[in-house]
Amino acid sequence: MDILKKEKILEIIYWCIGIILFVFIIKNYFRPFILIVILFFLGNPINKFLREKIKYKEVCAGITILLINIVVVIGIIYIWSNFYSFISTVIGSNINQIKEIFIEIENGIEKIIGNINIIDSAKKILNFNYLKVGAINTGEGLLSYFIGNICTFFILADKDEIKEVVKKIMPDKVEKRVNRIIYNSRNIIKIQILLVLISTIIIIIGFKILRVENCVTLGIVCGILDILPYVGTIIVFIPIIIYNIIVKNYLIAFGLVCLYLLIQIIREILEAKLVSDKFNMHPLLSLLSLYIGVKVFGFIGIFIGPIFCMTLVDIISEN
Known part of the structure; x- marks a missing residue:
């Protein structure tokens, strides 16, 4: 060889x-990494455009992050409101049929594994530990989103300096x-x-x-x-x-x-x-x-x- x-x-x-x-x-x-990559990919063209109009790089980076978050929030509100309205309409107009289906499912399960109360079972599943885990995951998600935005801000503002440092090290x-x-x-x-x-x-x-x-x-x-x-x-x-x-x-x-x-x-x-x-x-x-x-x-x-x-x-x- x-x-x-x-x-x-x-x-x-x-x-x-x-x-x-x-x-x-x-x-x-470091879970915020993917978010940082996405935010940078979306924000870099906006940041480049703003730098041609505004000389302060921190201001350009801040405006870029703000614009992206505004679009994300508006998009989430629009999608959620329409999705919630759709689900409410579907359930409201077919509530009787849905109840009948759930009763049939419960009867079928009872025939297979014996007597069971779906509501009591659901309460056991949704105990404090599950709620605690959900709250922790939500908190971690919000923290990751916040850190991702802050990191992207600094990368957009100082990307040229970061490139120079990396070139010297690598x-x-x-x-x-x-x-x-x-x-x-x-x-x-x-x-x-x-x-x-x-x-x-x-x-x-x-x-x-x-x-x-x-x-x-x-x-x-x-x-x-x-x-x-x-x-x-x-x-x-x-x-x-x-x-x-x-x-x-x-x-x-x-x-x-x-x-x-x-x-x-x-x-x-x-x-x-x-x-x-x-x-x-x-x-x-x-x-x-x-x-x-x-x-x-x-x-x-x-x-x-x-x-x-x-x-x-x-x-x-x-x-």
């Missing part, structure tokens, strides 16, 4: 260990590799945004054809959730399918099942194709990198899997 091959193998091992440790630290000790070869990883990461984020937009448009059109109420709001919610592996859009689809079964709209329920399957197939094919075309990877390799990344790393594996694979391909293909 020649020296070049040995160097490549060692570099692959180093980067594999480095990426795995990086993901482990993010998942367990060896040239490592810096080159990191810049390549950052470039690949940006393209992966762009691909995911494009896939979310495509899924959202298809879902809204599908809901419109199937005459689902509040099709735009529900389509946007599905589009946002589409980025989550496995659960994603099914969180919205299952209640709507069940509702249509309750009101005996079996054709619409079947159509929703077909729409869900269509979305999943289109997304998988497009994701593999876009990643393979953008990074000169075989579609099978890109599909496997996505699947294994999600299996190993969870949600963050959507990005880490392809980046991990692309880094290895870059190292191997170098002369």
Whole structure:
């Protein structure tokens, strides 16, 4: 084995260990990282534009963060109000049918496992410990969001200085590799945004054809959730399918099942194709990198899997 091959193998091992440790630290000790990346990706173009008009970099960064948060809050309020109105209308107009379904389910469960009181069981589940865990998770989520915003503010304000410090610390070869990883990461984020937009448009059109109420709001919610592996859009689809079964709209329920399957197939094919075309990877390799990344790393594996694979391909293909 020649020296070049040995160097490549060692570099692959180093980067594999480095990426795995990086993901482990993010998942367990620095959860705001993903939020920081998203906020920076969204805010950087706005910040660049403002810097051409305003000379104070801190002011530009502050306005950028404020604008993003205003849009997020307005979006959440709009989506939640419409979604809540839809759920209230559905339950209010079909309360009797829903009660009958729950009674049938309870009777069916009793036949299988004996007498059971669903309300008492629910009270046992929703005990203090569950509420305590929920409160802790909510508190941690709010703290992570606050820290993510503060960190993004400083990165936007001092990104040039941060780049200079990193250049001085990092060896040239490592810096080159990191810049390549950052470039690949940006393209992966762009691909995911494009896939979310495509899924959202298809879902809204599908809901419109199937005459689902509040099709735009529900389509946007599905589009946002589409980025989550496995659960994603099914969180919205299952209640709507069940509702249509309750009101005996079996054709619409079947159509929703077909729409869900269509979305999943289109997304998988497009994701593999876009990643393979953008990074000169075989579609099978890109599909496997996505699947294994999600299996190993969870949600963050959507990005880490392809980046991990692309880094290895870059190292191997170098002369």
